[in-house]
Amino acid sequence: MKFSGKRLVVAGTAGILALSAAAGIFAKQGGIIRFDGVDWKLPPEARIENGQTLVPLAWIVERLGAKVAWNDKERLAEVEMPEATKELAMIESFAQGLRPKTAKEAVELWSRGIQNRSGALQYVVMSPALQEKSRKEFEEGHWVTGVSSPWAADMRFAKEEKLSDTQMKYSIEFALQTSEGSAGKAAYTLMVEKHEHGYWMITKIITSDEEPDTSPPGVENTNVSK
Incomplete structure (x- = not known):
């Protein structure tokens, strides 16, 4: 199986897809699978073999908005991915390419x-925990x-x-x-940590801005009452 960003090719199968935890799809009791938080009832053709849930390829990809066709001559299934999926793949590649190699670079990217x-540039250099905390505000x-x-x-x-070989603390100021x-200054303190894969990410951002409503997403304001 290979994915080019536009087309998924599954060779040597009869249009059957094996779903496992490694693929991010989890089988549940009662013939239900959960994909990205959505529950789907498995089709009658689904079966379990060697600990894997097998379902028709067409059944699942069509629910993802894709199209599938079986090429009997070449013995492969071709899946045409929807435009949204292609764009997400491009965005993910872009985000990975921006991963900071130094702590200072992480702060500079956030500042930019x-x-x-x-918001996207601020978000991409945040740690997963800080991303989860601030995503809703970015989206709104x-x-x-x-x-x-x-x-x-x-x-x-x-x-x-x-602070350590894997932790840095920066105080920065913006001229407004x-x-x-x-129009004065805005000051922030950023905690930056090194990920186990070598890139740096921002784990905490603090400000004492006197106008907390203008603070960017993910920023803790010390002037806000707990």
Whole structure:
């Protein structure tokens, strides 16, 4: 089986797909599988062999919005993926390509997201836990953060502290601007950790902004009452 980003090719089968935990699909009692949080009742053709749940390939891919055709001459099934799936694959590849190689790079990428009001750029350098915490807020803002005025202009590193070989702490400041000139500063403290796979990610962001409603998603504001 291979996937080119547009087409999934399954060779040497009769259109049967084996589902396992490794594929992110889990069999449940009562003939139900859960895929990405959605429960589907298995078709009558489904069966279990050697600990794997086998279902017709067409049955599952059509539920994912894809199209499947069996090429009897070449003995392979061709699955045409929907446009949304292709775009998700592209976005995932883009996100992996942006993984910071240093702690400072993680802070710089997040800062660029603040300056450009890009929620996606801020999100991609966050740890999984911080992503989960802030995702809803990013989505509600349609992945656009901040306000049109004042906007975050130049960023500077105010302090850098090494906590361990895999942990860094940074204090940064943004110069805020309006059409009439300077509008003060916005300060943040970021905790950055090294992932076991070698890239760095932001695990915590703190500010004492006097206007907590303008804080970006994922930021803890010390002026907000617990």
